[in-house]
Amino acid sequence: MFGRGDLPITLPQGAQPTVIRKARLPVYADPGKAVLDALDxxxxxxxxxxxxxxxxxxxxxxxxxxxxxxxxxxxxxxxxxxxxxxxxxxxxxxxxxxxxxxxxxxxxxxxxxxxxxxxxxxxxxxxxxxxxxxxxxxxxxxxxxxxxxxxxxxxxxxxxxxxxxxxxxxxxxxxxxxxxxxxxxxxxxxxxxxxxxxxxxxxxxxxxxxxxxxxxxxxxxxxxxxxxxxxxxxxxxxxxxxxxxxxxxxxxxxxxxxxxxxxxTQIPVPRRFQTVVTSSGGYPLDKTYYQTIKSMVTPLDILAPGGTLIVASQCSEGMGSTEFANAQRRLVELGPEKFLATLTARTLAEVDEWQTEMQLRPLRIGRIKLYAPGLSPADATLTAVEVVPSLDDAIANSIAEQGDGSVAIIPEGPYVVPLFRAP
The missing domain is CATH 3.40.50.11440 (LarA, N-terminal domain)
Structure with missing residues (x-):
């Protein structure tokens, strides 16, 4: 899911994909009647x-x-x-x-x-x-x-x-x-x-x-x-x-x-992966980098320590709020540990800095690569992650760097929560 459509990817030869989706849901043949029945x-x-x-x-x-x-x-x-x-x-x-x-x-x-x-x-x-x-x-x-x-x-x-x-x-x-x-x-x-x-x-x-x-x-x-x-x-x-x-x-x-x-929504997965590819859930969730951070948190249970998390998000409206951009700037300037120390000293969070705080979770586990064509070069410097020009190249590079062709792919992003469950 990417913007209002889908984003095709091409995997390198020898890659072994595992596609993780939520279970197929039955849908109403007559949604209007379903609403009226619910009200009654x-x-x-x-x-x-x-x-x-x-x-x-x-x-x-x-x-x-x-x-x-x-x-x-x-x-x-x-x-x-x-x-x-x-x-x-x-x-x-x-x-x-x-x-x-x-x-x-x-x-x-x-x-x-x-x-x-x-x-x-x-x-x-x-x-x-x-x-x-x-x-x-x-x-x-x-x-x-x-x-x-x-x-x-x-x-x-x-x-x-x-x-x-x-x-x-x-x-x-x-x-x-x-x-x-x-x-x-x-x-x-x-x-x-x-x-x-x-x-x-x-x-x-x-x-x-x-x-x-x-x-x-x-x-x-x-x-x-x-x-x-x-x-x-x-x-x-x-x-x-x-x-x-x-x-x-x-x-x-x-x-x-x-x-x-x-x-x-919670999908058991029998192993962890060195390369995990996900989306920000498409429109409207992937309009900003602020909302994109959700997709960096939901797949963490199947990301191997030191692994690479690759996220595709359109970011058509850029970063999000000015307050969020300022919080990201502090993260880049201070680094994760010092940034967190500034948060724990306060009883009131600054507006939208909590999303930056949530980004610390994936940063503690592995590396993040972001494909976000809607971000300007200036905004890209505030993400605190590696912004990549090609999703396919990012996947191929991760497979080569990790020496493992197994790739987890989560098309629906934060709408799916994969859970590591050993067989």
């Missing part, structure tokens, strides 16, 4: 039509452009169900859960919403984690003393819905559900606290793990502090077709979606 048969909650009765306002959270959520399939049915139950259309807000990402505007917002009717009839806003006027303070978590502030539009709504995509997440275990609320519509201090080194360096803050994961536990406490929240959870296959959808109470419905996707 919820997990641990009444149907949406019943929930909406007597409510005067609603707020629907949607993920930002970095997640390929099939919003076009469910936003209009959800809104129409609410209106039929008596909620005035002008009292329904769709709120883009940007976290600390940039807002989604213009054509990008239209692509994100996916339905012209919704965009024309429903008020759509971008969350701004830095705007104190948009936030309400809820105190601190009891477990780890994380300050809690959340978007007022979401908190003040009588009916609250979060929507999202459930997939592996390299820090929080799994995306979607509670994560759409925090960090999705949380304030910057909330986000920067549980992205600080005391959370990021926890050995349980890893992909596909919820047990003891400090990020997950803080997110659960925050959604419980808010009160009643419901969620629409989706899973898509490699061709972005709807494979699963449910609706219900935010925690239990999210766990049901995790149960559906977990076995298909």
């Amino acid at each position: 048969s919820p997990v641990n909650a009444p149907p949406l039509a019943q929930l909406a009765l007597g409510r005067k306002s609603a707020c629907i959270l949607i993920c930002d452009i970095t997640r390929p959520v099939p919003n076009r399939l469910f936003l209009r049915p959800v809104v129409e169900t609410m209106v039929m139950a008596g909620i005035p259309l002008d009292h329904i807000i769709i709120l883009v859960a940007t976290g600390l990402h940039r807002p989604n505007l213009g054509e990008e917002l239209a692509e994100l919403v996916g339905d012209p009717w919704v965009l024309e009839h429903v008020r759509v806003l971008n969350h701004d984690a830095r705007n104190p006027d948009d936030l309400i303070d809820l105190g601190h978590t009891a477990g780890r003393d994380t300050p809690i502030s959340v978007n007022r539009h979401f908190l003040n709504a009588e009916l609250r819905l979060a929507t999202g995509l459930v997939e592996p997440h390299f820090m929080a275990g799994w995306s979607g559900g509670r994560k759409v609320v925090a960090p999705g519509v949380a304030g910057h201090e909330t986000i920067r606290t549980f992205h600080s080194a005391r959370f990021m360096e926890d050995p349980l803050a890893i992909q596909c793990n919820l047990v003891g994961n400090p990020l997950h536990e803080e997110q659960l406490e925050i959604v419980r502090r808010i009160g009643e929240i419901h969620a629409i959870n989706t899973v898509i296959d490699g061709e972005r077709r709807l494979a699963f959808v449910n609706f219900g109470e935010i925690i239990s419905s999210h766990l049901a979606a995790v149960d559906f996707i977990a076995a298909a």
